[in-house]
Amino acid sequence: MDDLLWAYQSLFYSLGTNAILALSMFSVLQLGQLSLGQAAFMGIGAYAGSLLTLKLGLPFPLVLVAAAAVPALAALVVGGPTLRLSGVHLAIATIGLGEVLRVLYINTDWVGGALGLSGIPRRTGGSTIFGLLAVLLVGFVLATRSKIGRACEAIREDEDAARVMGIDVTAYKMTALVVSAGLAGLAGALNAHFTSFISPGEYGFETAVSILSYAILGGVATPVGPVVGAFVLTLLPEVLRPLHDFRMVFNGLIIVLVVIFLPKGVLGFRARRTG
Amino acid sequence: MLLQQIFNALVLGSVYALFALGFTLTFGVLKVINLLYGFYFAAGAFGALVAVQGLGLGLWPAAALGVVVAGLAAVVCDSLVLTPLRRAHAPELSSLIVTLGGVLLMNSLMQMAFGAEVRRFPVSLLGQEPMRLGPLVVAPLQVVIVATALVLVAALFLVIERTRLGAAIRAIAERPDTAALMGVDVTRVVTLVSFVSAALAGAAGILIGLNFNAVHPYMGEPMMLRGFAVIIIGGLGDIRGALVAGLGLGFLEVMTAGYVSSNLKEAVAFSALILALWLRPSGLFARASGRRA
Numbered sequence: 300m301d302d303l304l305w306a307y308q309s310l311f312y313s314l315g316t317n318a319i320l321a322l323s324m325f326s327v328l329q330l331g332q333l334s335l336g337q338a339a340f341m342g343i344g345a346y347a348g349s350l351l352t353l354k355l356g357l358p359f360p361l362v363l364v365a366a367a368a369v370p371a372l373a374a375l376v377v378g379g380p381t382l383r384l385s386g387v388h389l390a391i392a393t394i395g396l397g398e399v400l401r402v403l404y405i406n407t408d409w410v411g412g413a414l415g416l417s418g419i420p421r422r423t424g425g426s427t428i429f430g431l432l433a434v435l436l437v438g439f440v441l442a443t444r445s446k447i448g449r450a451c452e453a454i455r456e457d458e459d460a461a462r463v464m465g466i467d468v469t470a471y472k473m474t475a476l477v478v479s480a481g482l483a484g485l486a487g488a489l490n491a492h493f494t495s496f497i498s499p500g501e502y503g504f505e506t507a508v509s510i511l512s513y514a515i516l517g518g519v520a521t522p523v524g525p526v527v528g529a530f531v532l533t534l535l536p537e538v539l540r541p542l543h544d545f546r547m548v549f550n551g552l553i554i555v556l557v558v559i560f561l562p563k564g565v566l567g568f569r570a571r572r573t574g
Numbered sequence: 575m576l577l578q579q580i581f582n583a584l585v586l587g588s589v590y591a592l593f594a595l596g597f598t599l600t601f602g603v604l605k606v607i608n609l610l611y612g613f614y615f616a617a618g619a620f621g622a623l624v625a626v627q628g629l630g631l632g633l634w635p636a637a638a639l640g641v642v643v644a645g646l647a648a649v650v651c652d653s654l655v656l657t658p659l660r661r662a663h664a665p666e667l668s669s670l671i672v673t674l675g676g677v678l679l680m681n682s683l684m685q686m687a688f689g690a691e692v693r694r695f696p697v698s699l700l701g702q703e704p705m706r707l708g709p710l711v712v713a714p715l716q717v718v719i720v721a722t723a724l725v726l727v728a729a730l731f732l733v734i735e736r737t738r739l740g741a742a743i744r745a746i747a748e749r750p751d752t753a754a755l756m757g758v759d760v761t762r763v764v765t766l767v768s769f770v771s772a773a774l775a776g777a778a779g780i781l782i783g784l785n786f787n788a789v790h791p792y793m794g795e796p797m798m799l800r801g802f803a804v805i806i807i808g809g810l811g812d813i814r815g816a817l818v819a820g821l822g823l824g825f826l827e828v829m830t831a832g833y834v835s836s837n838l839k840e841a842v843a844f845s846a847l848i849l850a851l852w853l854r855p856s857g858l859f860a861r862a863s864g865r866r867a
Contacts, residue, residue: 331665331667333667333670333671335674376848377848379852380848380851380852380855381851381855383855384851384855385666386666386667387607387666387667387670388806388851388855390607390667390670391607391802391806391847392847392848392851394798394799394802395799395802395803395843395844395847396844398795398796398799398840398844399840399841399844399845402837402840402841403841406837504678504795505678508674508675508678511671511674512675515671515675545682545686547678547679547681547682548678548679548682548683548686550675550678551675551676551677551678551679551680551682552675552679553675554671554672554674554675554676554678555655555672555675555676555679558659558664558668558671558672558675559655559658559659559672
């Protein structure tokens, strides 16, 4: 019975962390940039956060700040050169990050090697996760409805035109990338502090594509979309048990179908502002 | 020792070049970063494996079958997902995203069909004892790999530089609308290009599968990263650049594994890619003028 409760509790928590991951993807997608490093950034945050808790015993709020800052720095190193290039380049630069880090984690003993890190104290609960999610969501909604949101939309529709209008495209892209990686790291640290165990294999290509599928399903018209997408795609395999084994097939299929049948619905449309 | 490493690097590098060549060709003509390319790589290897194990074919007929399987898979995938997007004039990012979903879908399906474990070609297929050429130890298979890769690369160059079809391909890469006005059957050429480039990926998959004697559904993923590194270092759509960068990457990987640490081998392609993006984002042989996507 405890196991059952625990299983549902962790499902409930992962709804929140997956929604934060979906928002992290939204942050770059709304500019027409695609990052495939979200899982890797999540992993950096999870490892950085867990190590700070386990080895230094830092207070949790500080751990969260660090877990957001470290992947943001990594994002600048990896994604920095692509800020002046097209959105495709960011995808190319980040696609390999997860795999490289996996090999690095496995071969570094003081981060637990192939076994990963276990015994991470549980420091987070529903109120922390969903409180943070609510604050972030409100922040994103306010931002998209402000001058920032209009600038992002302009960049997504036509980068050159946006630049001519006086929008500092590179600064916007850099901010979006830093926010995106920071949020992914935050979600990773939150996740690690309720599962109490992390391993090198969790932050690979499939996780990256799953995070993308949340945002694609929800659409980027409003930040609410990706959050709903994350809820649906996290719950669906649990509600429909047979789907569980085909989770990856399903996530892949969702992406293909949404992009083909709603091609403008995914990236190219003019965002309707939600009321 | 060094000579041996250089030879091993040549084997690996020529396969990388072969893989990246098809990849960069698709990009040059279709203007799409096609992540399904990693799936075609694995599809070729599985096609050949099934032909050997299931149908009892020899090495060459099985390889030919694998190559055709990869090519046909690309034609089908293209017509199902990429052609509709092209017709709708969807943004560049949409086609990247759709192939991303596609590769996750296909790899998972392949895993369901064949299982996740590593499968191997029968040892009898892989040929005789290694030969000694002075200080070098050379497996006959390695010679076959290098020769096959070089012949395919040379054939591709000849087709692109010397034939009418090649001229049509170059015209489409330059400007598809104008090419159509000049009487090029764009649909036919585009289909042909996606068949040929996936066939090259399939061939690379078979050669890598034979070289390490390991075939599994996710073998395309690490290869995609190398493919990306090669086409960025060589310049997107630049065939000559892909050749040089492919050989160079094979060399760097083998030298890193041999003289630094075999664990770091996996990080070579990624580091080279990031370095290239910082230093020469338009590729090694970038022309000074002209805007590239």
